[in-house]
Amino acid sequence: MQNNRKYRVRVRQLINICKDTARKIKKYNVDEFEIFTASSVDNEIEIFKSKIETLSFSDSIGIGIRIFKDKSVGYAYTTVLGDNSIEDCIKKAVSNSEITGKEEYNYLPVEEEYAHKRKLISDELLFRENLLDYRIEDKVAMAKKLEDLTRSKDKRITDIENVAYQDSIYETAILNSAGFCDNYKKTTCLIYVNAISKEGNDTSTGDYFGCGRSPDDIDLNHVASKAADRSVSILGGKKIKSDRVSLLLDPAVSAQFLSVIADGITADSVQKKKSVFEGKIGEKIFSADINIFDDGTLPEGLSSKPFDGEGVIKGRTCVFNKGYLKTYLYNTFTARKDKTLSTGNAVRASYRSTPEVGISNFYIEPSKDGFNELLGHMKDGFYVIDIIGMHSGVNHVSGQISVGAKGLWIKNSKPENPVKEVTIATDILNFCKSIEKVGSDFAFFPLSGYVGSPSLLVRDVTISGK
Amino acid sequence: MLENKLTKKVLNILLGNGADFSEVFVQKRAFNNLRLEDSKIENSTSGYELGCGLRLWIGDSTFYAFVDSLEEDKLINAAKVLSSALDGSSSLKVLDLTGVKSSYRTRIKKSPASIYSDKKRDILKLIDKNSRNYSSKIIQVTSILSDVEEEIFIANSYGSFSSEKAVKTFLAVNAVARRGNNATSGYKSIAGTSGYEIFDLKSPGILAENASKIAVNMLDAINAPTGEIPVVIGPAFGGVIFHEACGHGLEADAVMKDASVFKGMIGKKIAGKAVSAVDDSTIKYHWGSYKFDGEGFPSSKTVLIKDGILESYIYDLRTSRKMKGKQTGNGRRQSFRHIPIPRMSNTYIDNGSEDPESIIRSVNKGIYAKEFAGGQVDPATGDFVFGISEGYLIEGGRLGLPIKGATLIGNGLEILKKIEAVGNNLDFAPGFCGKNGQSISNEVGQPTIKVSKITVGGIKDQDAE
Numbered sequence: 065m066q067n068n069r070k071y072r073v074r075v076r077q078l079i080n081i082c083k084d085t086a087r088k089i090k091k092y093n094v095d096e097f098e099i100f101t102a103s104s105v106d107n108e109i110e111i112f113k114s115k116i117e118t119l120s121f122s123d124s125i126g127i128g129i130r131i132f133k134d135k136s137v138g139y140a141y142t143t144v145l146g147d148n149s150i151e152d153c154i155k156k157a158v159s160n161s162e163i164t165g166k167e168e169y170n171y172l173p174v175e176e177e178y179a180h181k182r183k184l185i186s187d188e189l190l191f192r193e194n195l196l197d198y199r200i201e202d203k204v205a206m207a208k209k210l211e212d213l214t215r216s217k218d219k220r221i222t223d224i225e226n227v228a229y230q231d232s233i234y235e236t237a238i239l240n241s242a243g244f245c246d247n248y249k250k251t252t253c254l255i256y257v258n259a260i261s262k263e264g265n266d267t268s269t270g271d272y273f274g275c276g277r278s279p280d281d282i283d284l285n286h287v288a289s290k291a292a293d294r295s296v297s298i299l300g301g302k303k304i305k306s307d308r309v310s311l312l313l314d315p316a317v318s319a320q321f322l323s324v325i326a327d328g329i330t331a332d333s334v335q336k337k338k339s340v341f342e343g344k345i346g347e348k349i350f351s352a353d354i355n356i357f358d359d360g361t362l363p364e365g366l367s368s369k370p371f372d373g374e375g376v377i378k379g380r381t382c383v384f385n386k387g388y389l390k391t392y393l394y395n396t397f398t399a400r401k402d403k404t405l406s407t408g409n410a411v412r413a414s415y416r417s418t419p420e421v422g423i424s425n426f427y428i429e430p431s432k433d434g435f436n437e438l439l440g441h442m443k444d445g446f447y448v449i450d451i452i453g454m455h456s457g458v459n460h461v462s463g464q465i466s467v468g469a470k471g472l473w474i475k476n477s478k479p480e481n482p483v484k485e486v487t488i489a490t491d492i493l494n495f496c497k498s499i500e501k502v503g504s505d506f507a508f509f510p511l512s513g514y515v516g517s518p519s520l521l522v523r524d525v526t527i528s529g530k
Numbered sequence: 531m532l533e534n535k536l537t538k539k540v541l542n543i544l545l546g547n548g549a550d551f552s553e554v555f556v557q558k559r560a561f562n563n564l565r566l567e568d569s570k571i572e573n574s575t576s577g578y579e580l581g582c583g584l585r586l587w588i589g590d591s592t593f594y595a596f597v598d599s600l601e602e603d604k605l606i607n608a609a610k611v612l613s614s615a616l617d618g619s620s621s622l623k624v625l626d627l628t629g630v631k632s633s634y635r636t637r638i639k640k641s642p643a644s645i646y647s648d649k650k651r652d653i654l655k656l657i658d659k660n661s662r663n664y665s666s667k668i669i670q671v672t673s674i675l676s677d678v679e680e681e682i683f684i685a686n687s688y689g690s691f692s693s694e695k696a697v698k699t700f701l702a703v704n705a706v707a708r709r710g711n712n713a714t715s716g717y718k719s720i721a722g723t724s725g726y727e728i729f730d731l732k733s734p735g736i737l738a739e740n741a742s743k744i745a746v747n748m749l750d751a752i753n754a755p756t757g758e759i760p761v762v763i764g765p766a767f768g769g770v771i772f773h774e775a776c777g778h779g780l781e782a783d784a785v786m787k788d789a790s791v792f793k794g795m796i797g798k799k800i801a802g803k804a805v806s807a808v809d810d811s812t813i814k815y816h817w818g819s820y821k822f823d824g825e826g827f828p829s830s831k832t833v834l835i836k837d838g839i840l841e842s843y844i845y846d847l848r849t850s851r852k853m854k855g856k857q858t859g860n861g862r863r864q865s866f867r868h869i870p871i872p873r874m875s876n877t878y879i880d881n882g883s884e885d886p887e888s889i890i891r892s893v894n895k896g897i898y899a900k901e902f903a904g905g906q907v908d909p910a911t912g913d914f915v916f917g918i919s920e921g922y923l924i925e926g927g928r929l930g931l932p933i934k935g936a937t938l939i940g941n942g943l944e945i946l947k948k949i950e951a952v953g954n955n956l957d958f959a960p961g962f963c964g965k966n967g968q969s970i971s972n973e974v975g976q977p978t979i980k981v982s983k984i985t986v987g988g989i990k991d992q993d994a995e
Binding site for chain 1: 564568569570572576590592593594597611615650669670672706712713715756757758787791903905907910915916934937939940941
C-alpha cells in the first residue's frame with residue numbers, strides 16, 4: 065500500500081493560485097483584498113477489536129477571498145479552482161461587502177504587524193519529513209498496538225470503544241493587497257483511545273490521547289496507562305452529599321476550565337460584552353501568583369505557527385502575570401477597536417471561515433509542587449478525574465459554570481471511594497480566585513486550540529449529589 | 531451530476547480488489563451566511579463546494595476517500611488509491627444502475643438564490659430592532675441567517691442510485707440582557723428544509739421578542755435548588771433530554787460496539803407505559819427531514835419506543851445488515867467529506883394524554899425546565915448532563931421564580947423509567963447535533979413531561995451578587 069512519500073510540497077501551487085486570483089481581483093473596484101489558500105492531506109484510521117473499522121484518505125484544497133470596500137468587508141470561498149469559479153467567488157465576496165456594516169477599523173494589517181521580516185518559528189520545526197515515511201500499515205499497527213496495550217493494563221477493561229489515529233499535512237499561503245505574501249506547512253498526528261471497564265453492575269469509560277508532529281513523538285504506553293487508569297479508577301462510583309468542598313483537578317480537567325477562561329479573554333467576546341473579564345485589565349483575577357501565556361512559538365506546541373490567519377507575526381503573549389490580567393488576545397480588527405496592535409491571534413478554522421480571534425498554545429505555567437504535594441495539602445476533598453458537559457454548562461455572559469464530574473473522594477490525602485454523577489457549580493471569576501495551588505504535572509490537550517495545564521487545587525466549591 | 535458511465539467505472543474500480551460494497555456520493559452546495567451583532571451586519575460569507583466521497587467495505591472494515599472535484603482523472607485516481615488498500619480480487623461488478631424512489635416531496639417557493647441580499651439584511655435588522663425594543667435591558671443581539679442549496683447524487687454497487695435537491699434555511703437569535711452586574715441571555719431559532727417562505731409562517735420579529743423575553747425573565751433568577759427533586763420538562767426543546775440521554779444510545783453503531791446501555795433491550799420494557807418515542811425524517815419541511823439519507827435510502831418514520839417497550843434502533847446500511855435490523859434511513863453525513871453513520875433526524879417523545887397544566891399542578895416542590903443550553907452524554911454508561919438555560923421553581927403546583935445555574939445530571943435508562951406523566955402538547959425545536967466530528971441538522975421534540983426525580987446541580991448557598 066502506498067504511503068505519503070508521493071506527497072509533493074504545494075507551496076508553488078498555492079502561491080500561484082493566490083497570484084492568479086490577485087490579478088483577477090484587480091479588475092474590480094475594491095479598496096483592499098486578501099487571498100487565503102490552504103491544502104490538507106489527511107489520513108484517519110479507526111480500529112475496533114483488532115480490525116480496521118474505517119480507514120480514510122482525503123486531499124482537499126480551497127481558497128477564501130476577503131474584500132474590503134468603503135470600510136465594509138465581504139467574504140466568499142470555493143473548493144473549485146477553475147477560472148470561472150474563482151471569478152464567481154470574487155463577485156460574491158464583492159457583493160457581500162456591499163451589505164455588511166461599515167466600520168472604520170476594517171482594513172488590512174499594517175507594516176509593523178507582518179511576519180515576513182522576523183519569523184519566530186521556522187518551517188523545519190513545524191513540518192516533520194519523517195511523517196511521510198510511515199506507511200498505512202505502520203499506522204494501523206500502531207493503533208492496534210494501542211488497543212492491545214490499553215486492554216492489557218487491567219483485567220476489568222472489557223472493551224476498547226474506540227482507537228483513532230489521524231495525521232495531516234497542512235499547507236497554507238496568504239497574499240494581500242498590502243504586499244504580504246508568505247506560506248508555511250506543518251504536520252500533525254494524534255492518537256486516541258477510549259477504554260470501557262466493568263465491575264459488578266457498573267460500567268465506566270476513560271479516554272486519553274497522544275499527539276505530536278509525527279508518530280515518533282507519541283508514547284503509546286503512556287496513553288494506554290492513562291486511559292486505563294481513568295476508566296477503572298472510577299468504577300463503582302457513587303453519588304456524594306451536596307456540599308462545599310476542596311477540588312483537586314486533573315490536568316485534563318484543568319485544561320477544560322482553562323479553555324473557558326481562554327474564551328473570555330479574546331477581545332472579540334470582551335468587546336461584545338460577552339465576557340466576565342470586561343474592564344478588568346490590570347486587576348488581580350487569581351488570588352495565587354498564576355502566570356498564563358498564549359505562545360505561538362513553542363517548538364512542542366501543536367498550534368505554533370509563523371504567522372496567524374491574517375499574516376500577523378505570532379509571538380508570545382503574557383495574558384496573566386502573577387494573577388493580574390495584562391491583556392486580551394487580538395486580531396487586527398479588535399486590536400484597532402482598542403487602539404492597540406494585533407497579538408497575532410487571528411484564527412482560521414479553514415478557508416471556509418474569516419479570521420476570528422482565538423488562542424494558539426494557551427497554558428498555565430507549572431510550579432514545582434508535584435501531584436502528591438497538592439494531594440497532601442488538600443487533605444479532604446474531591447479529586448476530579450473527568451468532567452462532562454463543559455460546552456453546554458458555561459454561561460459566558462454571567463460566568464456561571466455547572467458541569468458533571470467523576471473522580472475519587474480523598475480523605476486524609478488518601479483515596480477513599482470513587483464518585484460519580486455529581487455536579488460542580490461555580491462561576492469563572494470565583495473559580496479563578498479559589499485556585500490555591502498549581503502543580504508541576506503539566507500536559508497539553510488538543511481542545512479548541514492547544515491548552516496546557518498542571519493539576520490545580522481549588523478551595524471551597526459547591527458540588528451537588530444526593 | 532455524474533455521468534452513468536463514469537459512475538459505474540468508479541464503482542467497479544472500487545470493487546476491483548475484493549471489496550464487498552462500493553459507493554460514490556457527489557455533492558454540490560452553495561451557502562450564504564449572514565451574522566448580525568452590535569446592530570450591524572458584521573459578516574457576510576458565501577461558499578461554493580463541489581466534491582465526491584468514495585466508500586468501500588471489506589468484511590467489517592470501511593475505506594473512505596474524498597476529493598474536492600468531479601474531474602474524471604481525479605475521481606479515478608482516488609478510486610485506485612482507495613482500492614489499492616486491498617489486495618484481493620472481486621467477481622462483483624456493477625452493470626446497471628436503477629433509481630431509488632422516495633415518497634418524500636417538498637416544494638420550494640422562495641429559493642435562497644431568488645432572494646436579494648438586502649432582503650436578507652432586512653430580516654436581521656428587524657430581529658435587532660424587535661429584540662432591543664422589547665426591553666431597555668437588552669444590551670446585545672446576535673443573529674445568524676444562513677441558507678444552503680444543494681444537489682446530491684449517490685450510487686452504489688448494489689446497482690441503485692438516488693438524487694435529491696435540497697434547500698435549508700436557518701435563523702437564530704441570541705439576546706443578552708443586563709441589570710447591574712447581572713447578565714443573562716435568551717436563544718431562539720427557526721429552521722426548516724425549505725426556502726424563505728418559512729418566514730411567512732414563522733415570524734422573525736416574534737422570534738426576536740421571545741428571545742429577549744427569556745433573557746429579561748432570567749434577570750430575576752435565583753440560584754437553583756440542588757439535590758434529587760421532581761423535574762417537569764417543557765415541550766419542544768425539552769426533547770433534547772431524550773435526544774441526548776436515550777437517542778444516542780439507540781444509534782446502532784453504539785449498540786453494535788457494546789457501547790450502549792440499550793444493547794439487548796429490544797422487546798423489553800425500558801420506560802413507563804406513557805412513553806412512546808419516534809424518529810421521523812419524513813415530517814414535511816422540518817429541519818431534520820430529507821428525501822434520501824446520506825446513503826441514498828429513502829427517509830422513513832421509525833417507532834423507537836412504543837408504550838414503554840423498545841421497538842427499534844436507529845440504523846444505517848452497515849449496522850442494519852450486520853445486526854439484521856430493518857434499515858431505517860438514518861445513515862447521515864455532514865458532507866462528501868464524511869462517512870455516513872447512524873444519526874437521528876426528527877426525534878421526539880410522542881404525545882401522551884395529560885394536560886400540561888395539570889402536570890405542573892401535580893408537583894409540590896420541584897423545578898420546571900423549559901429551555902436547555904445543550905447537553906452531553908456518554909452512550910456507554912448512559913450518563914448525561916444538561917444545562918438549563920430557562921427554568922423555574924415549582925412550589926405548591928405553581929410556577930415560581932426563575933432559576934439560574936442549574937444542571938440536570940443523571941442516567942438515560944434510569945430517567946426513562948422515572949417519566950411519570952406525558953402531556954398532549956407535542957412540539958419541535960431545531961438544532962445541530964455533533965457526533966464523531968460531524969455536525970448535522972436535527973429536531974428534538976416532546977410534549978411536557980414529568981420525571982419523578984433527577985439530580986439538579988446548582989449554586990445554592992453561594993454568595994449572591
